[in-house]
Amino acid sequence: MIEYRTLKVALLGAGSVGSQVAKLLIDHADELAARVGAGLELIGIAVRDPDAPRRADLPRELFTTDAHSLILSADIVIELMGGIDPAREQVLLALTSGADVVTGNKALLAEHGPELFAAAEQVGAQLYYEAAVAGAIPIIRPLHDSLAGDRVQRILGIVNGTTNFILDRMDVAGDSLESALEVATELGYAERSDPSADVEGFDAAAKAAILAGLAFHTTVPLSAVHREGITDITKEQVDAARAAGYVIKLLAICERVTDGEGREGVSARVYPALVPREHPLAAVRGVHNAVFVQAAAAGDLMFYGAGAGGLQTASAVLGDVVSAARRHVVGGPGVAESTHADLPVLDVGAVRTRYQITLRVTDVPGVLSRIAAVFAAHHVSVETLTQTVARVDEAMPSESGEEAASGTATLVIGTHTAFESALAATVDALRDSDEVVTVTSVLRVEGA
Structure with missing residues:
Protein backbone atom coordinates (compact mmCIF):
# COMPACT_ATOMS: atom_id res chain seq x y z
CA MET A 1 0.00 0.00 0.00
CA ILE A 2 1.35 3.43 -0.98
CA GLU A 3 1.46 5.71 2.04
CA TYR A 4 3.63 8.55 0.74
CA ARG A 5 1.80 11.53 -0.72
CA THR A 6 1.31 11.84 -4.46
CA LEU A 7 4.19 13.70 -6.11
CA LYS A 8 3.29 16.47 -8.55
CA VAL A 9 5.13 16.48 -11.88
CA ALA A 10 5.31 19.46 -14.25
CA LEU A 11 6.41 19.13 -17.89
CA LEU A 12 7.94 21.98 -19.89
CA GLY A 13 7.66 21.31 -23.61
CA ALA A 14 5.58 18.82 -25.59
CA GLY A 15 7.64 18.05 -28.67
CA SER A 16 8.45 14.54 -29.84
CA VAL A 17 10.14 13.60 -26.55
CA GLY A 18 7.87 15.61 -24.25
CA SER A 19 4.70 14.16 -25.74
CA GLN A 20 6.00 10.62 -25.25
CA VAL A 21 7.02 11.37 -21.66
CA ALA A 22 3.54 12.74 -20.89
CA LYS A 23 1.84 9.73 -22.46
CA LEU A 24 4.02 7.27 -20.51
CA LEU A 25 3.39 9.11 -17.24
CA ILE A 26 -0.36 8.88 -17.81
CA ASP A 27 -0.58 5.37 -19.29
CA HIS A 28 1.78 3.73 -16.77
CA ALA A 29 0.85 5.71 -13.66
CA ASP A 30 0.05 2.65 -11.55
CA GLU A 31 3.20 0.77 -12.52
CA LEU A 32 5.40 3.81 -11.88
CA ALA A 33 3.75 4.36 -8.51
CA ALA A 34 4.53 0.78 -7.53
CA ARG A 35 8.18 1.25 -8.48
CA VAL A 36 8.51 4.55 -6.66
CA GLY A 37 6.38 3.97 -3.60
CA ALA A 38 4.36 7.09 -4.34
CA GLY A 39 1.90 8.26 -6.95
CA LEU A 40 3.12 10.50 -9.79
CA GLU A 41 0.59 13.06 -11.01
CA LEU A 42 1.25 15.01 -14.18
CA ILE A 43 -0.27 18.34 -13.16
CA GLY A 44 0.40 20.31 -16.34
CA ILE A 45 2.37 20.81 -19.54
CA ALA A 46 3.73 24.28 -20.30
CA VAL A 47 3.79 25.11 -24.02
CA ARG A 48 3.71 28.18 -26.24
CA ASP A 49 0.56 27.10 -28.09
CA PRO A 50 -1.86 24.76 -26.28
CA ASP A 51 -3.80 24.16 -29.50
CA ALA A 52 -0.85 23.06 -31.65
CA PRO A 53 -1.03 19.48 -33.00
CA ARG A 54 0.82 16.89 -30.88
CA ARG A 55 2.25 13.51 -31.73
CA ALA A 56 0.50 11.93 -28.75
CA ASP A 57 -3.16 12.20 -27.78
CA LEU A 58 -3.02 14.11 -24.50
CA PRO A 59 -5.80 15.72 -22.42
CA ARG A 60 -6.31 19.32 -23.52
CA GLU A 61 -6.79 20.50 -19.91
CA LEU A 62 -3.16 19.66 -19.07
CA PHE A 63 -1.77 22.36 -21.38
CA THR A 64 -0.96 25.83 -20.11
CA THR A 65 1.07 28.85 -21.11
CA ASP A 66 1.71 29.78 -17.45
CA ALA A 67 5.02 27.98 -16.89
CA HIS A 68 5.83 30.06 -13.79
CA SER A 69 2.79 28.96 -11.79
CA LEU A 70 3.12 25.37 -12.98
CA ILE A 71 6.75 25.17 -11.84
CA LEU A 72 5.97 26.54 -8.39
CA SER A 73 3.27 23.89 -7.91
CA ALA A 74 5.52 20.91 -8.70
CA ASP A 75 7.79 18.52 -6.80
CA ILE A 76 9.53 17.41 -9.99
CA VAL A 77 9.95 19.54 -13.12
CA ILE A 78 10.81 17.94 -16.47
CA GLU A 79 12.41 20.40 -18.93
CA LEU A 80 12.28 19.28 -22.56
CA MET A 81 12.00 22.59 -24.40
CA GLY A 82 15.61 22.70 -25.57
CA GLY A 83 17.71 25.80 -26.17
CA ILE A 84 19.06 28.22 -23.60
CA ASP A 85 16.25 30.74 -23.04
CA PRO A 86 13.73 30.54 -21.46
CA ALA A 87 14.91 27.07 -20.33
CA ARG A 88 17.68 28.45 -18.10
CA GLU A 89 15.36 30.85 -16.28
CA GLN A 90 12.71 28.20 -15.76
CA VAL A 91 15.12 25.50 -14.57
CA LEU A 92 16.66 27.95 -12.10
CA LEU A 93 13.16 28.85 -10.85
CA ALA A 94 12.38 25.18 -10.32
CA LEU A 95 15.65 24.43 -8.51
CA THR A 96 15.54 27.48 -6.25
CA SER A 97 11.96 26.59 -5.30
CA GLY A 98 13.23 23.20 -4.11
CA ALA A 99 11.91 21.05 -6.97
CA ASP A 100 14.06 18.38 -8.55
CA VAL A 101 14.65 18.90 -12.27
CA VAL A 102 14.98 16.34 -15.05
CA THR A 103 16.35 17.69 -18.33
CA GLY A 104 17.55 16.45 -21.69
CA ASN A 105 18.96 19.84 -22.65
CA LYS A 106 22.64 19.31 -23.51
CA ALA A 107 23.15 22.88 -24.74
CA LEU A 108 21.87 24.29 -21.47
CA LEU A 109 24.06 21.99 -19.37
CA ALA A 110 27.16 22.62 -21.49
CA GLU A 111 26.74 26.40 -21.25
CA HIS A 112 25.31 26.82 -17.73
CA GLY A 113 25.85 23.52 -15.93
CA PRO A 114 27.94 24.91 -13.04
CA GLU A 115 25.35 27.61 -12.34
CA LEU A 116 22.50 25.11 -12.32
CA PHE A 117 24.30 22.55 -10.16
CA ALA A 118 25.23 25.29 -7.68
CA ALA A 119 21.59 26.39 -7.46
CA ALA A 120 20.50 22.80 -6.83
CA GLU A 121 23.13 22.27 -4.13
CA GLN A 122 22.16 25.48 -2.34
CA VAL A 123 18.65 24.20 -1.58
CA GLY A 124 19.31 20.45 -1.53
CA ALA A 125 17.56 19.78 -4.84
CA GLN A 126 18.81 17.46 -7.58
CA LEU A 127 19.38 17.99 -11.30
CA TYR A 128 19.09 14.81 -13.41
CA TYR A 129 20.23 14.69 -17.04
CA GLU A 130 20.57 11.13 -18.34
CA ALA A 131 18.73 12.05 -21.55
CA ALA A 132 21.16 14.87 -22.39
CA VAL A 133 23.81 12.53 -23.84
CA ALA A 134 23.31 9.56 -26.18
CA GLY A 135 19.51 9.32 -25.96
CA ALA A 136 18.36 6.04 -24.45
CA ILE A 137 21.88 4.84 -23.60
CA PRO A 138 22.48 4.86 -19.83
CA ILE A 139 25.86 6.60 -19.64
CA ILE A 140 25.41 9.49 -17.18
CA ARG A 141 24.43 7.30 -14.23
CA PRO A 142 27.29 4.78 -14.74
CA LEU A 143 29.82 7.64 -14.84
CA HIS A 144 28.20 9.44 -11.92
CA ASP A 145 27.64 6.40 -9.68
CA SER A 146 29.05 3.07 -10.88
CA LEU A 147 32.49 4.44 -11.81
CA ALA A 148 32.66 7.02 -9.01
CA GLY A 149 35.31 4.95 -7.22
CA ASP A 150 37.36 4.32 -10.36
CA ARG A 151 39.63 6.57 -12.40
CA VAL A 152 38.28 7.13 -15.89
CA GLN A 153 41.17 7.59 -18.31
CA ARG A 154 39.48 8.07 -21.66
CA ILE A 155 36.10 8.23 -23.37
CA LEU A 156 35.56 7.71 -27.10
CA GLY A 157 31.99 8.38 -28.13
CA ILE A 158 29.79 8.36 -31.20
CA VAL A 159 27.20 10.69 -29.73
CA ASN A 160 25.48 12.19 -32.79
CA GLY A 161 23.24 9.85 -34.75
CA THR A 162 22.87 12.13 -37.78
CA THR A 163 26.58 12.31 -38.56
CA ASN A 164 27.00 8.60 -37.89
CA PHE A 165 24.19 7.88 -40.36
CA ILE A 166 25.82 10.10 -42.99
CA LEU A 167 29.29 8.59 -42.59
CA ASP A 168 27.82 5.09 -42.54
CA ARG A 169 25.96 5.74 -45.81
CA MET A 170 29.18 7.01 -47.37
CA ASP A 171 31.02 3.88 -46.23
CA VAL A 172 28.40 1.22 -47.00
CA ALA A 173 26.35 2.67 -49.86
CA GLY A 174 29.12 4.71 -51.50
CA ASP A 175 27.18 7.98 -51.21
CA SER A 176 28.80 11.39 -51.35
CA LEU A 177 28.40 13.53 -48.26
CA GLU A 178 25.80 15.65 -50.04
CA SER A 179 23.73 12.60 -51.08
CA ALA A 180 23.95 11.03 -47.62
CA LEU A 181 22.88 14.31 -46.00
CA GLU A 182 19.92 14.50 -48.37
CA VAL A 183 18.81 11.00 -47.33
CA ALA A 184 19.27 11.89 -43.64
CA THR A 185 17.12 14.98 -44.15
CA GLU A 186 14.37 13.05 -45.93
CA LEU A 187 14.27 10.54 -43.07
CA GLY A 188 14.06 13.32 -40.48
CA TYR A 189 17.49 12.69 -38.96
CA ALA A 190 18.95 16.02 -40.13
CA GLU A 191 17.33 19.43 -39.69
CA ARG A 192 16.04 20.52 -43.08
CA SER A 193 16.54 24.25 -42.53
CA ASP A 194 19.96 24.10 -40.87
CA PRO A 195 21.84 20.84 -40.19
CA SER A 196 24.96 22.62 -38.91
CA ALA A 197 24.39 21.64 -35.26
CA ASP A 198 24.98 18.05 -36.33
CA VAL A 199 27.37 18.17 -39.30
CA GLU A 200 29.59 20.91 -37.85
CA GLY A 201 29.93 19.04 -34.54
CA PHE A 202 28.18 21.53 -32.23
CA ASP A 203 25.81 18.91 -30.81
CA ALA A 204 28.62 16.43 -30.16
CA ALA A 205 30.79 19.16 -28.58
CA ALA A 206 28.09 19.99 -26.01
CA LYS A 207 27.86 16.30 -25.10
CA ALA A 208 31.65 16.03 -24.88
CA ALA A 209 31.72 18.91 -22.38
CA ILE A 210 29.13 17.13 -20.22
CA LEU A 211 30.90 13.76 -20.36
CA ALA A 212 34.33 15.22 -19.64
CA GLY A 213 33.12 17.21 -16.66
CA LEU A 214 31.41 14.17 -15.21
CA ALA A 215 34.19 11.67 -15.88
CA PHE A 216 37.05 13.85 -14.61
CA HIS A 217 35.28 15.75 -11.79
CA THR A 218 36.23 19.01 -13.47
CA THR A 219 34.27 21.89 -14.96
CA VAL A 220 34.76 21.75 -18.73
CA PRO A 221 33.34 24.83 -20.51
CA LEU A 222 31.89 24.31 -23.96
CA SER A 223 34.27 26.97 -25.27
CA ALA A 224 37.21 24.73 -24.30
CA VAL A 225 36.03 21.82 -26.47
CA HIS A 226 37.97 21.59 -29.74
CA ARG A 227 35.43 21.07 -32.53
CA GLU A 228 35.61 19.95 -36.15
CA GLY A 229 32.68 18.69 -38.20
CA ILE A 230 32.35 16.32 -41.14
CA THR A 231 31.64 18.79 -43.94
CA ASP A 232 35.11 18.34 -45.46
CA ILE A 233 34.96 14.54 -45.54
CA THR A 234 34.95 13.25 -49.12
CA LYS A 235 33.95 9.98 -50.73
CA GLU A 236 37.59 9.52 -51.72
CA GLN A 237 38.66 9.71 -48.07
CA VAL A 238 36.00 7.17 -47.06
CA ASP A 239 37.05 4.82 -49.87
CA ALA A 240 40.72 5.15 -48.95
CA ALA A 241 39.90 4.50 -45.29
CA ARG A 242 38.02 1.32 -46.21
CA ALA A 243 40.94 0.08 -48.33
CA ALA A 244 43.32 0.68 -45.42
CA GLY A 245 41.12 -1.16 -42.91
CA TYR A 246 39.53 1.88 -41.26
CA VAL A 247 36.13 3.54 -41.03
CA ILE A 248 35.63 7.28 -40.51
CA LYS A 249 33.56 8.26 -37.45
CA LEU A 250 32.83 11.60 -35.83
CA LEU A 251 34.19 11.06 -32.31
CA ALA A 252 33.72 12.92 -29.07
CA ILE A 253 36.93 12.26 -27.14
CA CYS A 254 37.48 13.07 -23.48
CA GLU A 255 40.71 12.03 -21.79
CA ARG A 256 43.28 12.73 -19.14
CA VAL A 257 46.40 14.13 -20.80
CA THR A 258 49.85 15.29 -19.80
CA ASP A 259 51.33 18.13 -21.84
CA GLY A 260 54.93 18.60 -22.92
CA GLU A 261 55.78 20.24 -19.59
CA GLY A 262 54.45 17.33 -17.55
CA ARG A 263 51.27 19.16 -16.47
CA GLU A 264 48.22 16.90 -16.03
CA GLY A 265 44.93 18.08 -17.39
CA VAL A 266 41.93 17.01 -19.43
CA SER A 267 41.04 17.29 -23.08
CA ALA A 268 37.63 17.36 -24.70
CA ARG A 269 37.43 17.40 -28.47
CA VAL A 270 35.27 16.44 -31.43
CA TYR A 271 36.52 15.57 -34.89
CA PRO A 272 36.23 12.95 -37.64
CA ALA A 273 38.83 10.22 -37.21
CA LEU A 274 39.94 6.92 -38.65
CA VAL A 275 38.85 4.01 -36.46
CA PRO A 276 40.23 0.49 -37.08
CA ARG A 277 37.50 -1.84 -38.32
CA GLU A 278 38.18 -4.28 -35.51
CA HIS A 279 37.42 -1.63 -32.87
CA PRO A 280 33.91 -1.93 -31.33
CA LEU A 281 33.02 1.64 -32.38
CA ALA A 282 33.57 0.76 -36.04
CA ALA A 283 30.51 -1.52 -35.93
CA VAL A 284 28.15 1.25 -34.77
CA ARG A 285 25.80 1.69 -37.71
CA GLY A 286 23.08 4.09 -38.81
CA VAL A 287 21.77 6.55 -36.21
CA HIS A 288 22.94 4.49 -33.26
CA ASN A 289 25.28 5.91 -30.63
CA ALA A 290 27.97 4.26 -28.55
CA VAL A 291 30.28 5.37 -25.76
CA PHE A 292 33.53 3.49 -25.13
CA VAL A 293 34.95 4.09 -21.67
CA GLN A 294 38.45 3.16 -20.50
CA ALA A 295 38.84 3.09 -16.71
CA ALA A 296 41.87 2.20 -14.62
CA ALA A 297 40.24 -0.62 -12.66
CA ALA A 298 37.13 -1.56 -14.66
CA GLY A 299 39.03 -1.65 -17.96
CA ASP A 300 37.19 -1.19 -21.25
CA LEU A 301 33.41 -0.67 -21.14
CA MET A 302 31.02 -0.20 -24.06
CA PHE A 303 27.58 1.44 -23.92
CA TYR A 304 25.54 1.08 -27.11
CA GLY A 305 22.01 1.84 -28.22
CA ALA A 306 19.57 4.28 -29.77
CA GLY A 307 20.98 7.78 -29.63
CA ALA A 308 17.78 9.62 -30.50
CA GLY A 309 14.06 9.21 -31.04
CA GLY A 310 11.11 10.41 -29.01
CA LEU A 311 10.23 7.13 -27.35
CA GLN A 312 13.84 6.08 -26.77
CA THR A 313 14.84 9.38 -25.19
CA ALA A 324 13.90 11.79 -8.42
CA ALA A 325 10.63 10.44 -7.02
CA ARG A 326 12.40 7.73 -5.03
CA ARG A 327 14.64 10.39 -3.50
CA HIS A 328 11.56 12.23 -2.30
CA VAL A 329 10.18 9.06 -0.73
CA VAL A 330 13.44 8.08 0.95
CA GLY A 331 14.34 11.66 1.95
CA GLY A 332 17.64 13.49 2.16
CA PRO A 333 19.24 16.27 0.13
CA GLY A 334 20.36 15.90 -3.46
CA VAL A 335 23.90 14.76 -4.21
CA ALA A 336 26.04 17.62 -5.51
CA GLU A 337 28.08 17.29 -8.69
CA SER A 338 31.74 16.58 -8.01
CA THR A 339 34.28 19.05 -9.42
CA HIS A 340 36.87 18.36 -6.72
CA ALA A 341 39.65 17.50 -9.19
CA ASP A 342 39.51 20.95 -10.83
CA LEU A 343 42.00 19.91 -13.52
CA PRO A 344 42.99 22.41 -16.22
CA VAL A 345 41.39 21.93 -19.61
CA LEU A 346 44.37 21.75 -21.95
CA ASP A 347 44.55 22.99 -25.52
CA VAL A 348 44.19 20.38 -28.26
CA GLY A 349 47.89 20.86 -29.02
CA ALA A 350 48.71 18.98 -25.80
CA VAL A 351 46.93 15.84 -27.03
CA ARG A 352 48.95 12.91 -28.34
CA THR A 353 47.47 11.25 -31.42
CA ARG A 354 48.38 9.86 -34.82
CA TYR A 355 47.85 11.29 -38.29
CA GLN A 356 47.28 9.73 -41.68
CA ILE A 357 48.36 12.26 -44.29
CA THR A 358 47.78 11.90 -48.03
CA LEU A 359 49.99 14.04 -50.28
CA ARG A 360 50.39 14.52 -54.00
CA VAL A 361 54.04 15.29 -54.64
CA THR A 362 56.28 15.90 -57.62
CA ASP A 363 57.72 12.62 -58.87
CA VAL A 364 61.40 13.60 -58.91
CA PRO A 365 64.52 11.97 -57.44
CA GLY A 366 65.05 12.69 -53.76
CA VAL A 367 61.46 13.73 -53.03
CA LEU A 368 60.97 11.05 -50.37
CA SER A 369 64.05 12.09 -48.45
CA ARG A 370 63.01 15.74 -48.50
CA ILE A 371 59.50 14.87 -47.31
CA ALA A 372 61.00 12.70 -44.56
CA ALA A 373 63.16 15.64 -43.51
CA VAL A 374 60.06 17.75 -42.93
CA PHE A 375 58.73 15.12 -40.51
CA ALA A 376 62.08 14.81 -38.76
CA ALA A 377 62.36 18.58 -38.33
CA HIS A 378 59.15 18.54 -36.31
CA HIS A 379 60.08 15.41 -34.31
CA VAL A 380 57.32 13.35 -35.89
CA SER A 381 58.17 9.74 -36.75
CA VAL A 382 56.77 8.04 -39.87
CA GLU A 383 55.26 4.61 -39.21
CA THR A 384 53.92 3.64 -42.65
CA LEU A 385 54.29 4.96 -46.19
CA THR A 386 52.64 3.81 -49.39
CA GLN A 387 53.26 5.38 -52.79
CA THR A 388 51.47 5.30 -56.13
CA VAL A 389 52.76 7.09 -59.22
CA ALA A 390 50.42 8.94 -61.59
CA ARG A 391 51.69 10.51 -64.80
CA VAL A 392 49.75 13.52 -66.09
CA ASP A 393 50.12 15.43 -69.32
CA GLU A 394 49.49 18.94 -68.05
CA ALA A 395 51.29 20.93 -65.39
CA MET A 396 49.21 21.23 -62.22
CA PRO A 397 49.16 24.09 -59.68
CA SER A 398 50.91 23.51 -56.37
CA GLU A 399 49.91 24.80 -52.93
CA SER A 400 51.94 27.94 -53.64
CA GLY A 401 50.07 28.57 -56.91
CA GLU A 402 53.05 27.74 -59.14
CA GLU A 403 52.87 25.02 -61.76
CA ALA A 404 54.14 21.62 -60.67
CA ALA A 405 56.00 19.07 -62.78
CA SER A 406 53.83 16.84 -64.94
CA GLY A 407 54.91 13.69 -63.07
CA THR A 408 53.29 13.28 -59.66
CA ALA A 409 53.06 10.62 -57.01
CA THR A 410 50.56 10.06 -54.21
CA LEU A 411 51.98 9.35 -50.76
CA VAL A 412 49.90 8.03 -47.86
CA ILE A 413 51.89 8.53 -44.67
CA GLY A 414 50.93 7.17 -41.27
CA THR A 415 52.69 8.67 -38.27
CA HIS A 416 53.61 7.33 -34.89
CA THR A 417 51.97 8.97 -31.89
CA ALA A 418 53.02 12.58 -31.38
CA PHE A 419 51.71 15.78 -29.89
CA GLU A 420 48.91 17.34 -31.92
CA SER A 421 50.85 20.61 -32.06
CA ALA A 422 53.83 18.89 -33.72
CA LEU A 423 51.62 16.99 -36.16
CA ALA A 424 49.73 20.15 -37.16
CA ALA A 425 52.99 22.04 -37.64
CA THR A 426 54.25 19.21 -39.84
CA VAL A 427 51.20 19.47 -42.09
CA ASP A 428 51.65 23.25 -42.35
CA ALA A 429 55.28 22.74 -43.37
CA LEU A 430 54.30 20.15 -45.97
CA ARG A 431 51.86 22.61 -47.51
CA ASP A 432 54.70 25.11 -47.86
CA SER A 433 57.10 22.55 -49.34
CA ASP A 434 58.11 22.91 -52.99
CA GLU A 435 57.77 19.16 -53.48
CA VAL A 436 54.13 19.02 -52.37
CA VAL A 437 51.53 19.68 -55.05
CA THR A 438 48.68 19.39 -52.59
CA VAL A 439 47.83 17.97 -49.17
CA THR A 440 44.89 15.80 -50.19
CA SER A 441 43.75 14.53 -46.82
CA VAL A 442 44.60 14.78 -43.13
CA LEU A 443 42.81 12.50 -40.67
CA ARG A 444 43.62 11.49 -37.11
CA VAL A 445 43.73 7.83 -36.14
CA GLU A 446 41.96 6.93 -32.89
CA GLY A 447 41.27 3.64 -31.13
CA ALA A 448 44.25 1.85 -32.61
Missing part, protein backbone atom coordinates in the same frame (compact mmCIF):
# COMPACT_ATOMS: atom_id res chain seq x y z
CA ALA A 314 11.63 9.37 -23.14
CA SER A 315 12.89 6.13 -21.58
CA ALA A 316 15.94 7.95 -20.21
CA VAL A 317 13.77 10.83 -18.98
CA LEU A 318 11.40 8.48 -17.14
CA GLY A 319 14.34 6.73 -15.53
CA ASP A 320 15.42 10.07 -14.07
CA VAL A 321 11.85 10.87 -12.95
CA VAL A 322 11.69 7.57 -11.06
CA SER A 323 15.07 8.32 -9.43
